[in-house]
Each structure stands twice: as C-alpha cells, then as structure tokens.
Amino acid sequence: ALSSSGMSSEIRLQTLILVLTLAWHRASCASVSEHLSAGSDEDANELARTRRAACSEGDCKNGGICWPGAVTSSTPPCLCPEAYSGTDCTVRKDFCSSTSGGGATRASPCQNGGTCSNTDTSPWYHCSCVPGYTGTNCEINIDDCASKPCANGLCSDLVNDYSCSCFTGWEGRNCNINHNDCPTGACLNGGRCIDGNGTFTCDCTDTGFAGDRCQINIDDCASKPCANGLCTDLVKNYSCSCFTGWEGRNCSVDTDYCLSGPCQNGGVCSDGNSTFTCDCSRVDFQDDTCSSKIDDCASSPCQHGGRCIDGVRSFTCDCSATDFNGPNCQSRID
Structure with missing residues (x-):
C-alpha cells in the first residue's frame, strides 16, 4: 500500500516523465527534421505513414498527444497527462481510490480521517479534513495551544482540543480561576483569611492574637501598664490588682482616704500613704476619728x-x- 507521501512522489514522477518526454519529442522532431532534410523523401514519408497509422491528430483526448517517439507494437498510441489513462486518454484516474491499475493497492492520500474528492486541477484531488487537522493531505495537527489559552498553566495540544496543567493556586478549563486557598477554620480566634497564590495569610488585626494563624494570645501585660499593682493578661485586654493605697485602671491614682469623710465632729483629715489621720485639736473630741467627746x-x-x-x-x-x-x-x- 502506498502512503500519501508515496502517492505525491508518484505524481511528481509522472509529471517529470511528461516534461522530459515533451522535451525529447521536441529534440527528436528537430533531429528528424534535420534527417529528412538530409535524407531521402522516401524515409520521411515512411515515418509519417507509420505515425498516422498508430495515432492521428485528435485521437488523444483531454490534452493527450500522439506518442512522440519511434512507434512499435508495444508503444501506446497516446501520451496522456497524469490525470488520465487509456488508449485515447479518456479514462479519468481516481486519485482517491484505494486501488490503482493492475490491482496494486495504495492508501487514500487523505490522512487522519480526511475525506478525498477528485478535482480537475493538480494535484487532481482535494482532502476535506476533520476538525483538528489541516494541510493538503490533512497531515498537520492544528496547534490548539497556539492561541495560549492556558492563562496560568502549561498547554498540551490534543486533536481539535487542548489540555491545561494549571500552576499552583489556579484551576478551571483555562487555569484562569484563582483557587480558594483558605480552608475552613484556617485562621483562629476571629482572624481574617486572605487568599493568596497557592497559599493564604491571616490578618489578626483587632483580635488580640498573633502568629501565622492568629493562634498566639498577645501579652497585654508586656508593656507593664499597672504602675502600682499586679497585671493579669486577658484577651485584647489586661486587669490590674492595685497595691494598697492605689487605684484606677493602671493603679496610678493615689487613693484619697479622706474622701469618705472619716474624721467626725469637725476633725480635719489628712491623707497619708495608704492611711489617714484626723486633727482633733480644734474640736472637743478625740480618738482616731474625733469620735469621742472630751470630758474636761x-x-x-x-x-x-x-x-x-x-x-x-x-x-x-x-x-x-x-x-x-x-x-x-x-x-x-x-
């Protein structure tokens, strides 16, 4: 069986033979003309009679010509163009047939499922290719990756199709969909997950936590906010246990022990360090809070x-x- 490339080679060979034969015919005619001029009229007349007996002008159809060389019993009367055969060049060759003259088999020139049809111009056939192929014989697989359809991946050409191998973080037919890399519960303690390219990050702002997944409780006591007390770390907060004599959010306010009015009966209160004293010298009372009447x-x-x-x-x-x-x-x- 002949391949499509073999059939094309055969057609080119036949064309070459036809061209060489025509060239030989011109040369032969020139030689014969010279010979007739030099030879006898009898030889010229004999050659003409022999050719007329084998083939007359108009016998060869479809562009065929009478055989240009010496005529013998095995010489075909007509030299036919490559698309025709037969005694008078009247048999149209079927270039799409799977068989040729003599029973020899050859493959259809159309490859990859292409449909062959005969034509009236060289190369005397036409191939209608199935989707995905092109070329005279449908021998070329169309590169479906030429348009670069894979936005974020590598393209593999198929037959009338393509396949994308997506880079990390991308998905979809054309690798143009950013894959959601934030799994459920990725960020802890109220952290906000930010999708990245094949990864994610956690925004721990205003949560009171730190770390790549907001898993570390920030030590709010690290800055030592309790001026005169002990600090207890909370979540995004802290608590101060003040030493005696101090109060306020950060134990920075000296406690006013006179604020409650501990000195009675007009005694004058003086605030001290974690205590107070009452001046009873101007009243008729005594004791720590001027509560006892003095009996003079x-x-x-x-x-x-x-x-x-x-x-x-x-x-x-x-x-x-x-x-x-x-x-x-x-x-x-x-």
Whole structure:
C-alpha cells in the first residue's frame, strides 16, 4: 500500500516523465527534421505513414498527444497527462481510490480521517479534513495551544482540543480561576483569611492574637501598664490588682482616704500613704476619728464642792454654793 507521501512522489514522477518526454519529442522532431532534410523523401514519408497509422491528430483526448517517439507494437498510441489513462486518454484516474491499475493497492492520500474528492486541477484531488487537522493531505495537527489559552498553566495540544496543567493556586478549563486557598477554620480566634497564590495569610488585626494563624494570645501585660499593682493578661485586654493605697485602671491614682469623710465632729483629715489621720485639736473630741467627746470635768478639777461645767477643751467651776472661790473653788472666802 502506498502512503500519501508515496502517492505525491508518484505524481511528481509522472509529471517529470511528461516534461522530459515533451522535451525529447521536441529534440527528436528537430533531429528528424534535420534527417529528412538530409535524407531521402522516401524515409520521411515512411515515418509519417507509420505515425498516422498508430495515432492521428485528435485521437488523444483531454490534452493527450500522439506518442512522440519511434512507434512499435508495444508503444501506446497516446501520451496522456497524469490525470488520465487509456488508449485515447479518456479514462479519468481516481486519485482517491484505494486501488490503482493492475490491482496494486495504495492508501487514500487523505490522512487522519480526511475525506478525498477528485478535482480537475493538480494535484487532481482535494482532502476535506476533520476538525483538528489541516494541510493538503490533512497531515498537520492544528496547534490548539497556539492561541495560549492556558492563562496560568502549561498547554498540551490534543486533536481539535487542548489540555491545561494549571500552576499552583489556579484551576478551571483555562487555569484562569484563582483557587480558594483558605480552608475552613484556617485562621483562629476571629482572624481574617486572605487568599493568596497557592497559599493564604491571616490578618489578626483587632483580635488580640498573633502568629501565622492568629493562634498566639498577645501579652497585654508586656508593656507593664499597672504602675502600682499586679497585671493579669486577658484577651485584647489586661486587669490590674492595685497595691494598697492605689487605684484606677493602671493603679496610678493615689487613693484619697479622706474622701469618705472619716474624721467626725469637725476633725480635719489628712491623707497619708495608704492611711489617714484626723486633727482633733480644734474640736472637743478625740480618738482616731474625733469620735469621742472630751470630758474636761472627768478629773474633778472643782474643789470644795464646786460644780464643774464642761466646755470645749476647758471647764469652769461654779463655786456659788460654797464658801470658796477661784478657778477651781480652791480659795476660802473670808
């Protein structure tokens, strides 16, 4: 069986033979003309009669010519063009047939499932190619990757099709869909997942956590916010346990122990370090909070039966019922 390339070679060979034969015919005619000029009229007439007996002008159809060389019993009467055969060049050759003259087989020139049809011009046949192929004999697989359809991947050419091998992070027929690389629960503790190219990152802003997946609780006590107390780390927060005498968010406010008014009865309060003192010197009270009334008569300062009258950090003696006088009824009246 002949391949399509073999059939094309055969056609080119036949064309070459025809061209060489015509050239030989011209040369032969010139030689014969010279010979007839030099030879006898009898030889010329004999050659003409022999050719006329074998083939006359108009016998050869479809562009065929009478055989140009010496005529013998085995010489075909007509030299036919490559598309025709037969005694008078009237048999149209079927270039699409799987068989040729003499029963020899040859393959259809159309490859890859192409449909062959005979034509009236060289190369005397036409191939209608199936999708995906082109060329005279449908021998060329069309490169479906030529248009670069794979946006983010490598293209493999198929028959009337292509296949994309996507780069990491891309998917879809043409590798133009960014794959969602954020799996469920990728970012912890309220972190926001940001899809990347084949990977992801976590935005831990305002969560109180850090780390590639927001898995680390940020130590809010690292900056030592509690000025006069102990810090306890919370989530995005902290708590201060203040030392005695301090208060406020950061234990930076000195506690005012006089604010509650601990000094009674007009005593004057003085705030101290974690304590207070009451000045009772200007009132008739005593003790830590000026809560105890001072009894200036407790020591019985009035003598000889004088009556003691308690005052403010003082006393007076009423000596009227006695025979004595003086501040303490200590002097007898003469």
